Amino acid sequence: MSTPLTGGRIIAEMLQAHGVDHVFFMDAILRRALVEMEKLGIRRVLAHSEIAAAYMADGYARVTGKPAVCMAQSVGAANLAAGLQDACLAQTPIIAMTGRQPAAMQYRNAYQELPHEPMFRSTTKNSMRVDGIEQLPHVLQQAFREAVTGRSGPVHIDIAGHTGDAIAAATLNGYPQARQPFSALPGFRLPAESRLIEAAVRLIAQAERPVIVADLGVCTSGAQQALRLFAEQASIPVVTSLDAKAVLPESHPLNGGVAGTYSRACANQIVNAADLVIFAGSIIGDHVSHNWTLPRQEVPVIQIDADPAQLGRNYPGALGLPGDPRTVLEQLARACPPADRPAWLDRVQGFVRQWNETAALAGASDSVPIRPERLCAELSGVLPPDAILVSDTGYSSQWTGTYVQLRHEGQRYLRAAGSLGWGFPASLGAKFAAPEATVVCFTGDGGFMYHLPELETALRWGLKTITVVNNNHCLAQGTRSILSAYEGSDGKAEEIYHYRPMNFAAIAQAMGCTGIRVTEPAGFAAAFEQARASELPVVIDVVTDPQALAPLPWTP
Numbered sequence: 001m002s003t004p005l006t007g008g009r010i011i012a013e014m015l016q017a018h019g020v021d022h023v024f025f026m027d028a029i030l031r032r033a034l035v036e037m038e039k040l041g042i043r044r045v046l047a048h049s050e051i052a053a054a055y056m057a058d059g060y061a062r063v064t065g066k067p068a069v070c071m072a073q074s075v076g077a078a079n080l081a082a083g084l085q086d087a088c089l090a091q092t093p094i095i096a097m098t099g100r101q102p103a104a105m106q107y108r109n110a111y112q113e114l115p116h117e118p119m120f121r122s123t124t125k126n127s128m129r130v131d132g133i134e135q136l137p138h139v140l141q142q143a144f145r146e147a148v149t150g151r152s153g154p155v156h157i158d159i160a161g162h163t164g165d166a167i168a169a170a171t172l173n174g175y176p177q178a179r180q181p182f183s184a185l186p187g188f189r190l191p192a193e194s195r196l197i198e199a200a201v202r203l204i205a206q207a208e209r210p211v212i213v214a215d216l217g218v219c220t221s222g223a224q225q226a227l228r229l230f231a232e233q234a235s236i237p238v239v240t241s242l243d244a245k246a247v248l249p250e251s252h253p254l255n256g257g258v259a260g261t262y263s264r265a266c267a268n269q270i271v272n273a274a275d276l277v278i279f280a281g282s283i284i285g286d287h288v289s290h291n292w293t294l295p296r297q298e299v300p301v302i303q304i305d306a307d308p309a310q311l312g313r314n315y316p317g318a319l320g321l322p323g324d325p326r327t328v329l330e331q332l333a334r335a336c337p338p339a340d341r342p343a344w345l346d347r348v349q350g351f352v353r354q355w356n357e358t359a360a361l362a363g364a365s366d367s368v369p370i371r372p373e374r375l376c377a378e379l380s381g382v383l384p385p386d387a388i389l390v391s392d393t394g395y396s397s398q399w400t401g402t403y404v405q406l407r408h409e410g411q412r413y414l415r416a417a418g419s420l421g422w423g424f425p426a427s428l429g430a431k432f433a434a435p436e437a438t439v440v441c442f443t444g445d446g447g448f449m450y451h452l453p454e455l456e457t458a459l460r461w462g463l464k465t466i467t468v469v470n471n472n473h474c475l476a477q478g479t480r481s482i483l484s485a486y487e488g489s490d491g492k493a494e495e496i497y498h499y500r501p502m503n504f505a506a507i508a509q510a511m512g513c514t515g516i517r518v519t520e521p522a523g524f525a526a527a528f529e530q531a532r533a534s535e536l537p538v539v540i541d542v543v544t545d546p547q548a549l550a551p552l553p554w555t556p
Contacts, residue, residue, distance in 0.1 A: 004171035007133050008032030011168070014140045015069060016040045019183035022060060022432050024053040025071040026080075029099055030159070032168040045432065045461065048453040050076040052425040054083025055451070058092050059390060059429030062414050065185045065222065067093040067147045068429070073163045074099045075112040081119040084154045086426075088123045089417035090243070091220055093147035093185060094154040095140075096124065099164035103131055112162070120156040127156040130167055137175035141182075149187035151283075151307035152220060185220050186306065191331055192323040199319055200278075200302050201335045207276035207300075209344045210236045213259060215288055216243040217281020217305055223326035227280060228252075230333040235341040236278070237348045239267040241288040242401045244281075246413040250405045256348055257355065260288040262398040265554035266355035270348050271295055272556045278302040279318075281325035283310040290553055304328045359403060369545040370521050372470055376403035378524040379468065383411060384438050384532075388430050391415040392423030392443040395477045396470065398550040400442050421450025424467055428454060431463045438532065441467040445502060446475045452504075455511045458537035466531045466538045472546040474498045479549055498546075508539035518542045 005013075011033040015023070023037060024045045034044050047053040050072040057068035072080040077098040087094050101110040120127040125146050128139050143155040160166040204210055218227055224247045231238050231254050238248055239256040248255040259267035271277060271294040282288060283305060292314055295301065301318040303311050304325050311320025321328050363377030376399055383389065385408035391400045393416035406413060414430065416422035427441035448469050458465055475497045486493045505515030514534040516527045524542065531538040 002174040004173050005175070006032060006036075006168065007136055007170050007172070008168040009036045010136055010172060010175060011140070012036035012040050012042065014137065014178075015042060017178060018144050018181045019066050020069050023069045023071065024056040024060070024429070026050045026053050026076050027073070028163045029071045029073045029076075030097065030164040030168050032165065043432075045457070047425070047457060049451070050079035051083035052451045052454050052457075054080055054087065054094070054096065055419075055422050055425035056429035056432070057094050058087040058090070058422070059414065059426030060433045061087070061092045061094055061429075062090065062426075063388065063412070063430045063433035065220070066183060067095055067144055069095045069097065071097045074101065074116075077116045077158075078114065078119050081116075081123050081156075084120070084123040086417045086419045086422050087154045091152045091216060092154065093152045095143050095147060096120070096154055096156045097164065098156070098158050099161050100129075100158045101162055102160040102166045116156075116158050124154045124156045125151075127158065129158045129160075131160050133167055133170035133172045136167060136172070141178050144182040145187065148182045148185050151310070152185055185222070186324050189324040189327045190306075190322075192304075192321040192328045196319070196321050197328075197331050197335050200321060200332060203276055203300055203302060203319065204234060204236075204278075204332075204336055208341070209274045210234070210276040210278060211256070211270055211274040212236050212238045212278045212280055213240070213271065213282060213288060214238055214244040214247050214280050215241040215282030217325045218244050218247055219281070221281060221306070221325040223281060223329055226326045226329035226333065230329045230336070233333055233338055234336045235339045235345060237270060237345065239270055241282070242397055242415050245401055245415075246406050246411055249409055250407050253345070253349065256352060258401045259294065260290050261553050262287065262401050263290070263553050264355050264402050265358075265551075266351035268294055268554040269351045273347065274299065276300050276302070278304070280304045280329060281306075283307070284314045289314070290555065293556060296556070363403065366521055367545065368520060369472070369543050370518070372399045372544055372548050372550070373403050374521045375468075375470060375524065375542055375544060376400060378521065379440075379442070379528070380405035380407070382525055382528040383407075383440065385410045386437045388412045388414065388434060388437050388439045390423050390427040390430055390439065390441045392441075392447040393418050393420050394444070394447070394475075395550055396423060396442050396444055396447060398477070399470065402550070420447050423447055425451050425454050427465050427467065428458055428463055431465050432461075439465045441465060443467065443469060444476075445469055445471045445473055445499060445504070448504065452507070455508060455513050455537060455539070459512050463537055464535065466528070466540065468540045468542060469504050470544050471502070471504060471541050472544045472548070473501045474546045476546060476549065504539050504541040508537075508541075512536070514538040516540050
């Protein structure tokens with residue numbers, strides 16, 4: 001007769017079976033399970049907020065390609081759900097577990113209780129309840145399956161008990177083990193139909209000026225090498241979304257830069273001049289296409305994505321290739337004959353040269369306060385080959401996406417899908433996932449202040465991250481629209497987007513971390529060298545020009 005297992009033990013065993021080695025949480029949740037996790041070697045990372053725990057899990061999963069776990073008690077469920085917005089938009093596989101009052105206490109004004117399913121409906125693929133211990137193994141296995149299959153993303157499990165204790169304390173006489181644990185992206189590598197591949201090959205052969213727009217799905221599929229092989233064989237230039245910025249080194253002759261709204265002019269010019277656009281691993285949202293103006297609707301489009309429902313959604317005439325992006329790109333590389341397009345590639349490289357010359361001039365500025373273009377140029381020069389650059393949203397993404405040069409094959413780039421403040425906690429998750437890598441967070445003062453207390457988490461866990469704060473004491477991205485709104489009016493515009501000047505280096509030092517303040521452009525390289533040598537988490541506080549505005553996107 002088998003020994004009865006507690007729900008806490010079952011959770012710990014099933015997480016281990018699915019490759020989970022870190023859990024990010026805010027107390028109080030599943031304490032019995034946390035005890036069992038310790039016995040199995042799973043690291044339990046206590047955050048300072050539910051949202052930060054979700055962001056850490058997001059950064060961890062994006063680096064490892066494995067589902068990550070975050071947890072919160074009943075009253076923290078709303079915060080956890082909000083923290084999953086970025087993961088949902090970035091198609092990150094996360095298992096989010098919350099506690100809720102058991103059935104007998106539902107609909108009776110129980111302490112701190114709200115319905116959880118509506119909160120998670122828009123930020124997860126599915127929200128499932130565990131009302132009895134017998135459900136637990138099945139629901140956990142299904143959650144991991146859903147997180148990594150199809151269009152990947154977060155899945156929510158609501159567990160009976162205010163802290164999940166009703167299930168964690170219950171017992172079960174064994175449970176069926178998963179024969180095929182869904183523990184990595186993608187859950188399946190499905191090919192496209194051969195007839196669709198043949199149709200795509202015909203379109204590519206007819207095109208004189210094709211371009212590949214590499215998007216998020218190339219990264220989630222691990223399709224970087226397949227993309228490069230296909231692009232080189234067919235002589236097709238590659239532009240990218242922000243998410244796919246690192247799929248080709250900057251020096252590669254086929255790299256046309258980041259396209260869309262947060263973009264380099266050269267990349268948008270390339271897409272506009274193309275006579276065939278191949279969206280690889282893309283749902284073709286408004287950012288990568290600059291509100292669906294790049295390419296024009298009449299230009300032929302091939303769209304590759306794991307989710308068939310996305311094919312043709314925004315470009316109805318697109319030839320859709322449903323399947324795993326890596327597998328589909330490998331199919332295209334095998335099916336397309338080698339090609340030469342010297343005139344087109346010369347034109348593409350001309351666009352890129354023109355951008356680089358303009359960017360180099362901006363990056364050479366000796367102005368004080370420091371220009372963000374110069375900060376990005378300095379950062380480009382010191383990022384080591386193993387760097388993982390984690391960017392916050394807004395201007396942080398826009399500055400780094402356009403002006404930071406990723407010059408080494410092993411460098412990676414992660415960026416917020418839209419939640420300001422995501423960058424710093426996500427960089428901690430990235431560091432947990434890749435402890436030997438140099439993890440650099442690029443954020444602004446507004447973004448850093450969201451989750452500044454997580455410096456204590458970094459210190460407690462010995463995470464030697466480097467956080468570069470573009471400190472202009474304001475939310476600069478809103479400057480143009482705010483000043484436009486004030487045109488012709490008297491008033492205090494600064495009240496709605498300016499902060500008090502802060503010294504984040506001093507704050508970091510007061511918290512026991514390393515803090516370095518940079519006020520002159522020439523001082524950044526030495527500050528970064530000092531940061532890399534530190535045995536502590538580091539904040540490099542760079543005082544920058546609040547009047548500096550990122551360039552508007554090139555538009556046809």
